[in-house]
Amino acid sequence: MNPARGxxxxxxxxxxxxxxxxxxxxxxxxxxxxxxxxxxIRTNPRDPLERRLAQIYNGLVEMLERCGPRxxxxxxxxxxxxxxxxxxxxxxxxxxxLAAANCGIAVESYPPARIKQAVVGNGRxxxxxxxxxVSRILSLPAAPEExxxxxxxxxxxxxxxLSSRRVQLR
Numbered sequence: 159m160n161p162a163r164g165x166x167x168x169x170x171x172x173x174x175x176x177x178x179x180x181x182x183x184x185x186x187x188x189x190x191x192x193x194x195x196x197x198x199i200r201t202n203p204r205d206p207l208e209r210r211l212a213q214i215y216n217g218l219v220e221m222l223e224r225c226g227p228r229x230x231x232x233x234x235x236x237x238x239x240x241x242x243x244x245x246x247x248x249x250x251x252x253x254x255x256l257a258a259a260n261c262g263i264a265v266e267s268y269p270p271a272r273i274k275q276a277v278v279g280n281g282r283x284x285x286x287x288x289x290x291x292v293s294r295i296l297s298l299p300a301a302p303e304e305x306x307x308x309x310x311x312x313x314x315x316x317x318x319x320l321s322s323r324r325v326q327l328r
Contacts, residue, residue, distance in 0.1 A: 164187060166185040166186050166187030166188075167185070167186045167320060168184070168185050168186075168194065168225060168226060168227040168228055169227055169231055169313045169316050170221075170225065170227040170231070170263075171183075171308075171311065171312030171313030171314070172218075172232040172233070172251075172312060173306075173308035173309040174232065174233065174250035174251040174253075175247055175250050175305065176201065176210055176214075176246040176247065176249060176250045177200070178198050178199070179305065180197075180303065180304075180306040180307070180309035181195075181199070182312075182313050183195045183225045183227055183313070184317060186317045186320055191296065191314065192296060193298060193310060194225060195224075195225055196306040198305045198306050199213065199218070201214065207249070211253050214253050214254070215253045215257050218254055219257045222257060222263060227263060228264070229264045229265070229266060230254065230255070230263050231265075231312040231315060232251055232266070233251075233308065233312050234267045234269045235251055236270055266319070268315050272315060273314075273315040274287075276314060276318045277292060277295070277314050278291045285304050285307075289301050289302065292310045
C-alpha cells in the first residue's frame, strides 16, 4: 500500500526477522493516523545469513529513502525458548537500526508487551488480536501479513508516545 503522503509526522515500525522483516509506515497528524505503506522483506532461508541481512538492509534503506520517516519504532528482542532464534532476530534488529542510523532516522525501542498494550489494550495479546486491531485502527482494506501488522503496531505504539508528549507539553 502506498497512498499519497501528507504533512504529518511519519513513523516507521519494524518487526525484525532474519527470514521475514515486516515494516509499516504511518503518518500522525494531530489526532489522526493513517497507514502510508506496509509490507514485508522476505529472504531465502537457503541463503547464508550475511546475504539475508544485506537483503534486509538494502530493502529497508530503499523504503526509508522512499517514505522519509522521522523516526523508527522497533520491537525489542525478548528471550525465547529458542536462543538461536532470539540471536537471529537481534541481528535483524541491529541491521534495521543501522539502516535508520545511516539514513539519519532516530530509533525508539519498545518491548513486545508495551506494543500489544498500546494497540490491543492487553500486553499478552496474540498475533491475531494485534492484526485485527491494527486493521481496525488504520481502516485497512484487508488484513496485512502478520509481520507487517506487527510493524504497524510498533509504529502505532510510538504514535501513542507522541500523543502523550503533546499532552504533557500543554
